[in-house]
Amino acid sequence: MRFEELGMYPARVEKAVRESPAVVSLHLRSPLPREPSPGQFVMVWLPGKEEVPMSVSGWDGARLRISVAKMGETTSELQRVKKGEYLGVKGPLGRGFELGRGPYLLVGGGTGMAPLIFACRRLRERGERVKVLVGARTSSELLFVTEARRTGAEVEVTTEDGSSGEGGMVTDLLERELPKRPWKVLACGPEEMLVRVVEECVKRGRKVQVSLERYMRCGLGVCGSCVLDPVGWRVCTEGPVFEGRLLLRTDFGKFVRDPTGRRLPLPPGRRG
Amino acid sequence: MSRLTVKLGKLRLSNPTILASGLLSTGSLLCRALREGAGGVVTKSLTLERREGYSTPVVVGVKDGLVNAVGLTNPGGEEYLREELPLAKKGGGPVIVSVAGGKGEEFAEVASKAEEAGADAVELNLSCPHVRGHGLEIGRDPKLVREVVRRTKEVLSIPLFVKLGLSDRIVVSALSAEREGADGVVAINTLPAMVVDVYARRAILSNVTGGLSGPAIRPVALRCVYELYQNLSVPVIGCGGVEDWESAAEFILAGARAVQVGSAVATRGLRVFSEICKGLSNYLKREGIQNVDNLVGRLEG
Numbered sequence: 001m002r003f004e005e006l007g008m009y010p011a012r013v014e015k016a017v018r019e020s021p022a023v024v025s026l027h028l029r030s031p032l033p034r035e036p037s038p039g040q041f042v043m044v045w046l047p048g049k050e051e052v053p054m055s056v057s058g059w060d061g062a063r064l065r066i067s068v069a070k071m072g073e074t075t076s077e078l079q080r081v082k083k084g085e086y087l088g089v090k091g092p093l094g095r096g097f098e099l100g101r102g103p104y105l106l107v108g109g110g111t112g113m114a115p116l117i118f119a120c121r122r123l124r125e126r127g128e129r130v131k132v133l134v135g136a137r138t139s140s141e142l143l144f145v146t147e148a149r150r151t152g153a154e155v156e157v158t159t160e161d162g163s164s165g166e167g168g169m170v171t172d173l174l175e176r177e178l179p180k181r182p183w184k185v186l187a188c189g190p191e192e193m194l195v196r197v198v199e200e201c202v203k204r205g206r207k208v209q210v211s212l213e214r215y216m217r218c219g220l221g222v223c224g225s226c227v228l229d230p231v232g233w234r235v236c237t238e239g240p241v242f243e244g245r246l247l248l249r250t251d252f253g254k255f256v257r258d259p260t261g262r263r264l265p266l267p268p269g270r271r272g
Numbered sequence: 273m274s275r276l277t278v279k280l281g282k283l284r285l286s287n288p289t290i291l292a293s294g295l296l297s298t299g300s301l302l303c304r305a306l307r308e309g310a311g312g313v314v315t316k317s318l319t320l321e322r323r324e325g326y327s328t329p330v331v332v333g334v335k336d337g338l339v340n341a342v343g344l345t346n347p348g349g350e351e352y353l354r355e356e357l358p359l360a361k362k363g364g365g366p367v368i369v370s371v372a373g374g375k376g377e378e379f380a381e382v383a384s385k386a387e388e389a390g391a392d393a394v395e396l397n398l399s400c401p402h403v404r405g406h407g408l409e410i411g412r413d414p415k416l417v418r419e420v421v422r423r424t425k426e427v428l429s430i431p432l433f434v435k436l437g438l439s440d441r442i443v444v445s446a447l448s449a450e451r452e453g454a455d456g457v458v459a460i461n462t463l464p465a466m467v468v469d470v471y472a473r474r475a476i477l478s479n480v481t482g483g484l485s486g487p488a489i490r491p492v493a494l495r496c497v498y499e500l501y502q503n504l505s506v507p508v509i510g511c512g513g514v515e516d517w518e519s520a521a522e523f524i525l526a527g528a529r530a531v532q533v534g535s536a537v538a539t540r541g542l543r544v545f546s547e548i549c550k551g552l553s554n555y556l557k558r559e560g561i562q563n564v565d566n567l568v569g570r571l572e573g
Binding site: 001004005012052217218220221227229230231232263 | 329540
């Protein structure tokens with residue numbers, strides 16, 4: 001890779017779309033050095049504020065889509081940017097999903113649907129069989145359900161409060177679905193959910209790839225802020241997508257790092 | 273690969289490539305760098321107190337380099353030495369602990385804790401260009417260099433290296449460090465720099481200014497190494513844009529006994545160390561040179 005490819009590329013906002021009360025998608029036109037693939041991320045800079053890692057939720061050959069949930073000051077300001085404004089983008093970065101022959105079962109919790117909707121579209125374009133299990137706390141937090149259906153994928157919905165689809169956890173649906181076919185599983189969502197997804201898949205002998213989220217300072221593989229111990233895997237470089245089985249030997253589900261690099265227990269109830 | 277073994281004072285390395293300070297930073301990643309072939313690794317710079325550093329963006333790519341202002345982020349010397357150093361040591365090679373500070377006693381305190389914790393050597397960061405009073409201001413003042421090196425040397429029995437940045441007085445500062453007992457001099461650190469985004473009409477780094485590293489600074493670094501080699505008797509360690517065996521060999525010919533590799537980790541990955549070693553080894557064989565030591569400073573004419 002050349003150093004210039006790690007530079008900040010101007011990204012003009014062409015469209016801002018509210019996907020749910022909590023999430024806004026931004027369609028960005030940017031001369032990226034490479035085409036993004038599903039599961040990869042970009043570092044998005046809001047000038048005057050911070051730079052934050054964002055999953056790519058779509059790519060139409062010219063425009064990049066990111067889907068922003070309010071996590072803090074920068075993301076909440078990002079939700080308010082208007083058509084015509086400029087952001088900065090570094091990337092695409094990291095290792096995305098390895099996509100082969102299906103059938104594929106996609107399991108998304110909350111905003112974890114962002115990378116999965118991109119994977120869903122790509123798989124459907126290739127004619128693969130895809131089923132998507134979408135979960136959220138409540139119906140207003142469900143993401144990309146209609147869009148997933150439009151790709152021709154089969155979609156099942158679950159909410160914790162039962163306000164839409166089946167009441168319960170998305171992992172309950174997964175348990176029921178796994179034995180039915182030789183699914184290959186892709187998952188993204190709160191880390192506690194991902195741990196259950198991986199455990200279930202390993203138990204059933206199903207291949208599973210998960211996309212992880214960590215505090216990321218540089219996104220380029222140099223600062224070490226997103227490292228999983230004891231193996232020393234950088235979520236920004238060796239990830240953010242990992243083979244689930246390999247993750248079980250790491251900090252996955254157990255530890256995260258704070259901005260100074262200190263290792264701390266994973267906060268309970270952490271959502272993706 | 274025995275052609276590649278080098279000694280830096282009492283410190284023996286299996287090859288002359290060393291991971292530069294500030295990159296990779298966790299113990300587990302330093303361990304990986306050693307296992308992937310680095311002859312040694314330097315930790316991020318540790319300070320007495322924990323430092324969060326600057327907000328993002330902290331690093332951005334430019335043509336032939338990176339510009340960064342991370343802000344000496346670290347969880348504090350004690351915490352790092354307890355939690356991360358043991359993981360780094362599992363890599364089986366020398367772990368050099370980098371120390372930063374504002375005053376002589378701060379350097380000495382963290383350095384002696386590093387020795388207690390099992391560090392193989394200490395590197396004093398007297399060259400950070402983007403944290404006021406924590407680097408370059410010290411390194412370009414030979415009097416301050418003398419003070420910091422003397423105080424640290426008093427409490428240390430493991431080798432002590434001093435990392436200097438570009439300044440008019442780099443040779444004078446290096447001579448001061450040598451006189452106070454430094455076992456080697458590392459040159460250079462990043463050059464003060466900035467990057468502007470024309471659409472945002474803003475400096476990209478949150479700290480506005482930062483330090484430029486990578487191949488863009490290599491000719492500058494080479495000149496520094498060459499002059500230091502001419503004037504010092506302790507080993508010089510070259511740093512600045514090493515990314516392949518050719519650039520490593522350039523530094524060695526200019527007088528470096530070892531080289532530090534930093535930014536190239538971002539573009540070439542951790543395999544950069546083994547790639548450099550393989551290339552160097554082949555080069556030495558082709559040139560009929562027994563050991564890389566015999567190449568140090570051997571410029572013709």
